[in-house]
Amino acid sequence: MRFYTKLIVCLLLCFLSMPLCAQISCLNASRNIRIGLVSQGLPDTWKIEPSSGFIEIFDQNKRQSVYSGKAAEIVITAMKGGKMKVAVDARKSLYYFSNELLFSAVGRPPINLKVRAGGRKSFSYRGSIAIFPQSGGLRGVNVVDIEDYLKSVVPSEIFNRAPDAAQQAQTIAARTYAIRNLSRHSDKDNFQLCDKVHCQVYSGIAREIKAASKAVIETAGKILIYGNSPANTVYHSNCGGYIIDSRAAWKGASVPYLIGHFDGISGHKPFCYYGKLIKTNSLKGKLPAPQKKIRIAQLSSAAKASTHKNFGHRVGMCQDGAIGMAAIGYGFRQILAFYYPGTQLATMRYAVPTGKPVEDRPIVVASLPQTTPVSLAAPPNPTQVNALRRSGKTRKPGSIKGALRQISENGSGYTAVGLRKLFWTPGEPGISRNIY
Template sequence: MFAGIIASVVSSIESSIARSTSVGGLSLFLWLLALSPAAALEMRVAIEDGTSEVKVGSSTPATVKDGSGRVLGQLDGMNAFLAVSGNNQIALSTWQAGQMWIEPGQGGFVYIGDRWYRGRTKLVLADGGLTAVNYVDLEEYLYSVVGAEMSPSWPSEALKAQAVAARSYALYQRKHRGTDTYDVGDDTFWQVYVGTDKEDPNTIAAVNATRGEILTYDAQVIEAVFHASSGGHTEDVEQIWQEPKPYLRGVPDYDGDAPVYQWNETFSSGELSNRISGVGTVDEMLPDLTTPHGRVISMTVIGSGGTRSIEGEDVRRALNLRSTLFTVTPQGDSFNISGRGFGHGVGLSQWGAKGMAAQGYNYRQILGHYYPNTSLLGLSQ
C-alpha cells in the first residue's frame, strides 16, 4: 500500500526544500526575514492530538531520536509502525522515550495516521495522550492548505489570494492560539491541512508565486479569515463575532456564480420539533435580530409547548444550514428555509475571489477588496 501511494505522491509533487528550526514569537520584521529562502519557517501542525496510539512511518529510511536529540535507531522506509502511549512513555518499535522524532532521509515523506506529509514528525505526550506533530516548512504546508480550501482548477489569481490569506491566517493563529506543543491543528477551525493528498501543481505555483507575502494592519499580521460564499455581501466582523477589526469590514461580493449563492431547505413541523427542543411542535420561527445584510443573530421559535429565543448560529447548526443568512416561511405543515451563501460571511469570499479573478482582477486587488485597510508585505517591499 505504501509503495503505491508514495509513488503517486513523488510523481506529482516537487522535491522538498531545506528546513530549519522553528522561530516563535517574532516581530513582523523578523517574520519577513524568517521567510527568506535562507531561513524557512517551520510550522508545527498537530495531526493526531491526545490519542492512545497512532500509525507512523516514512517513505525513506528515517532516523528516530529522543527528545534530547539522541539517536535511538532507524526505521525502515515504506513500513508502518504503531506508536503507543503508556506509563508516561512513548513506545515505538523497540524504543521507549518521553518524546520521539522521526526524521526521513533523502527528501522523504512522513506517514501519520493515514496520510503522507512533508517534513518530519514529533511524538509527544500531551492533552492526556499521544500527540503527533508534523514539523513542516510554512510554504510546503500551504501547498496542501490551498488545495484543501480552494479548487486547484480555479484561476491562478484566486489561488494566489487564497495562498496569501492562508499564510497570514496561519501566522496569526500561531501567534495568538498556538500551544507549547503545536502552532495549529489540521481541521476547519485552523484551516484544512491533509498533507500531500491535496497538493497540486497549481496550488504549488500559487504558493511559490506569493512566497513570504502576508497581509498586515498596523504592522501586525492580520486574522485573515475566509469563507466559501457570502451570498452577495460580506459582513463587518463584529456583527458575527465580538471584536471589531478595521480590516474585516463588509463589502459587496462577487460570488453570484457560486452554487451556494442561493439555496432552499424544507422541513416538516415534526422534523423541526425533533431538532429544536423545548417548544413542542414548532408553529413559528421569527427573527429577533439580524445583521444589516440579513444574517440571523437571534430567532424566536414558537411552539405548542413554549417559546424559545435561539441564537442564529445555534439554529444553523441544529438544522445543518449552510449559513445564518436565511428566512423561514411556513407552508402548511412544513417550513421552507431560503438562504444564501456558505460560511460565516467575514473576510475573503472564496467564490467571490474566483469571480473577481474571472473578471480580470489580480490577487492583490482581490485581497485589497476583501481585506480593506491592509498592506500586503513581502521581502521585495
C-alpha cells in the same frame, strides 16, 4: 558517504527548526511550523513509513540522535507511566522515551512519511513527524515548512478549479491566517496549529493539487499586513452579495479592513454571483468588465439584503467573489485590496533567498477605505478582456459564454491561460461540456 552528508544536513536542519513567532520582525527565524494532528486523536500506537527507506530518530530534549539507518516501518507504542517504545522493522526496539521524538525520512527524494495513527487510515506528510506522550496517549505533530503546509491547506479551503488569481489570493489569505494564529493553541498542546477547521483543514500530501501548489510557489512568503502585524484575513464561502462588518458578525472592536460593503461593481450583479455560476457550471447573465477603480461602498441599512443564498460568516474575503473577480481578469493584488481594503502586501524574509529583505518596504495594494474609491493598479489583462468583448460580433457581446469563448480562442495571456485551464482542459469534466 553521501548518506552521512545528508544526515548531517538533516541534523542541522533539526537544530534550526525553532518555532516561528508572530512578530513581523522575526518571521525570518524559520519556515517550519508545528501542526498538531488532532484529527488522529491520541492513539496508543503510531506507525511511520519513510518513503526513502531511511529514518533519523532524534530526541528533541536531549538534542541527540537515537537511531539513524534503514527502516521500512517504525512502530511507536505508548507504555505505562507516560513513556513510549520504538520498534524499527520489528528487529530493533528502543525503550523508555518520555521526551518528544522527531522522525525524519532521509536519503533520496521524494522524502515524506506515511503515517498511521492507531487503526485509522494512513496519511502522507512532508517534513518530519514528532511523537510525544500526552494525556494517556501519543500525540503526533507534523513539523513542516509553512509553504508545504499551504500546498495542502489551499485546496481544502477553495474550489479546486478556481482561476489562478483566486488561488493566489486564497493562498495569501491562508498564509497570513496561519502566521497570525501561531499562538492559537496553548503551550501545553506543544503545537502551533491543529489540522482541523478550528485552525485550517490540513490532511497532508493527498490533498495537494497542481494549481494550488503553483499559487503557493508564485506567492512565496507573501502575507497581508495592517500596521505592523499580520492582518486578520478571515474568509468565507459566499456572502450573498453583501460583505458584512466584523462588528455585526462577532461584536468586538471595529477592524478598518473588515468593513461592510457591496461585493462587486455597482450596477452589476455581485462578484460572488458569477463565482457561484462558474462553480455550478451554469452560464447565464452578463459578465462585468474589470474596472481600474472599485468603489468600496458603505452599506445603507436598506441595502443589506442578500441577492442570493449566502454561506459562511460573510466577513472578509468572499471566496466565490474572488473566483468571480479572477474570472474577469483581476489579479490577486486587486482581489485582496478589495476584500481587505487598507492592508499591505509584505513578503516574509524567509521567502527571499538572497539580497535585501523586501518587507522593509511593503508593496502598497490599497489605500485606506471609507467612502472614497480605493485606487487599484490596472488588472493584468483588462485590455485583452475588453477588446475581446467588443470584437465579439458573431457572439453575444458581454455574455459570460461569449467572453470566455473569445478569451480561450485568443491564445496566450494571463487571463486566457487561467481560463483555458479552468474551462477547456480536454477530457476534463466541467463547464467545457456546456460550451461545445
